[in-house]
Each structure stands twice: as C-alpha cells, then as structure tokens.
Amino acid sequence: ELKVEQNPLFLSMQEGKNYTIYCNYSTTSDRLYWYRQDPGKSLESLFVLLSNGAVKQEGRLMASLDTKARLSTLHITAAVHDLSATYFCAVDIRGGSNYQLIWGAGTKLIIKP
C-alpha cells in the first residue's frame, strides 16, 4: 500500500525553539515535496527534494531527504510565530507509466509568542 506518514500531526511550540517534522514513505520515490498551508488558504511550495542526501534551506526551514531510509525531515530553527501553519510532505510514486502524488496527513504547527 502506498503510504506517506507524517509525525507529529500536531505540534505546539514556543518561539525560539527548534523542532523537526518527519515524513516516512512506503515505497521507492525519486521526488519529495514539502508544502505549507495557512488556515483557509491554498498550498505554497516550500521545497523539492530530488536525490538521496538532498538538503535545501530557506530561512529558518531546512529539508532533507534520505531515499534509502525513505525518510524526509523538515527542521525548524529558532521558530517564529509567522511559521505557524500546516506543513505537508508529498511523494511522487510511480506505478508503471503513471505518477501519483501521495500526500501526508499534514503537521499542524502552532508557534506561541
């Protein structure tokens, strides 16, 4: 079964702290994406990870990919209130000539001032 599991699903943290969101997937993939969704809004692309060992950073967010472990992490450094949102990972899974994008359930992140 194609599964993408995120944990935690909910995270409440204080400003200034560091934390990591994990994304595990059940089958081979060559692409993993991270998205952000603010309440009542649409999705915003954060990172595209294409190869084993890929690391991308934007501001206080850093994403990495380990294709052998089928694991991606999204690390938040010195969190600020503006990073409060729901974060999704999504994995591009190939079935024959068809590619499906399988989504994690999302991690709702609340950062308290």
Add this chain to the structure above:
Amino acid sequence: KAGVTQTPRYLIKTRGQQVTLSCSPISGHRSVSWYQQTPGQGLQFLFEYFSETQRNKGNFPGRFSGRQFSNSRSEMNVSTLELGDSALYLCASSARGRHYEQYFGPGTRLTVT
C-alpha cells in the same frame, strides 16, 4: 505574473447532479493537476493534464473526469454527485509537469447536499 485562478470559488449542489470546475494556470504553464482536500481523507491527487493530454491519474472513480484546452485552461467534471464529494478542490499548475514546482490556486469549495 497572474497566479492560478479557479472558478467558482464556492458551489452548492444537490446529490445526483453534476458539476464543472474551472482552472486557469499561470501563463506559460502547460501542466495542470487537480486535487481533492477533505478533513477525513486529506489531500488526494485526482489527475494531471499536460498539453491537453491526461498524463497521470489517481485512484478516483470514473465519475471524476477532466480535460485541458489548447490555452492550458482545465476543467474538472464530477457527475452523479455524492455527499462524500463535498471537498475543497484545488488545481495547481507547473511549467515542467509531474508535480514539479507547482503553484496552487485558491480552490473551489464544493458542498453537496
């Protein structure tokens, strides 16, 4: 550049009816993907169109169909609506296709009564 636009933004339909949703991608983007977002099932991939051809599809019944026009605008149709089709329908456009660097529209909120 103008972003991805979706019309209508809100829609209320009755069970058994059909509905057509529209998506206009970012200028120059040839790929349009459609997603369903519900509280219970989360985000699910419906299908992707690229240069008027359906290239990839998810695991949805045949009641869900789509098409893309020569100007890259896309429509999604759901026939014989069921209560469970109530959802936020998101479209996303991409210049390179296959879910790479997607830009999402604001979504169409469909309520089936």
